Amino acid sequence: MAKKQVDEMSFLDHLEELRWHLVKAVASIVIAATLAFIFKDFIVGIIMAPKHMDFPTYVALCEMSTYFGMDMSFCAKELPFQIEVRSVGGQFSAHIWTSIYAGLVIAFPYVIYQLWSFISPGLQDNERRSSRGFILIASMLFFLGVAFGYYVITPLSLNFLTNYEFAEEVSNAFDLSSYNSIVRSSSLAAGFVFELPIVIYFLTKVGLVTPHVLRKYRKYALIVVLILSAIITPPDIASQVIVAIPILVLYQVSIYISAIVIRNQKRKTKRA
Structure with a gap:
């Protein structure tokens, strides 16, 4: 019935x-952003946490470095930089934009729900049943990616970039917007990258991707992943491997998902 109603709708409808x-x-994003704006101290605490060496990632990496006798920069008392604001409205602007991005993260499940509500009427009943967990899975992958970006990519990037020295005469005093950009881009980029299985699912549904193609170009995907890891992480092998592993796992999961979609489509064709 829903399928018939969709067919009868005009392009303008x-x-x-x-x-x-x-x-x-x-x-929903505006409402969530408003709440984030009101509870500023809580949001600021989250944003500023990777700046301090008692952050869980630094503590874990310090213990690993000590055990394996590696780089001890993770065991420093503090990161060698200060955060400054160089414009009159800098702090207010940072408050506004931080609230907006926080609102996007908070409201993501509802945004996905609205997207699904628009797409699902065009699907067959069995397709809607098989995709019932779409919102939950997409949200979990996004939040998992955000957490990975926040707890892994952000501290690795901050530790490397703030300890890198071009000249002794140059001190690290970063603008607030620059610091926020590292935390924001690392977290959100990882969140969207972790949506890869969802993207592959829909690309397979419309016939643009097959498991055979994904397996065929796996070695090229590996190169792309390593390049991506090199871009979003410090230029050391350990950091790149840490970031590359979950992306490669997601790619393999995407192949499995694509294979399931193709198998279900073949079963449907045989029944018809």
Whole structure:
């Protein structure tokens, strides 16, 4: 029934439907951003935590470095930099934008729900049943990616970049927007990268990707992953491997998901 109703909708009706879903998604982000703006101290505490050496990642890496006799920079008392603001409205602007990005993270499940609400009426009943856990899985992958970016990529990047010395006469005094950018980009980028299995699922559904293609180009994907790891992490082998491993696991999971989709499509064709 839902499929029939979708077929009867005109192009303008689809646009109107999409518009309302987008309005609801944006409204959820605004509401979440408002809450983040109000509870500033809590959000600031999260943003500033990787700056301090009692951050869990630094503690764990310090213990590992001590055990294996590796680089001891993770065991320092503090990171060698200060955060400054060089514009009159810098702190207020940082408060606004931090709240917006925090609102996006908080409201992500509802944004995905609105996206799914727009797409699902065009699916067959069995397709909707098989994709019932889409919102939960997509949200879990996103939050897992954000956590990975926050607890792994951010501290690795900060430790390397703040300890790197171009000249002794140059001291590290970073602008607040620059610091926020590292935390934000590391967390959000990892969050969206972890959505790879979801993307592959839909690309397989529409016939743009197959398990054979994913396996065929696996070695090229490995090169891309290593390049991506080199871009978003400090230029040391250990950090790149730490970041590359979960991405490679996601790629392998994506192959498995693609294979399941193809198998279900073949079963459906045989029944027809």
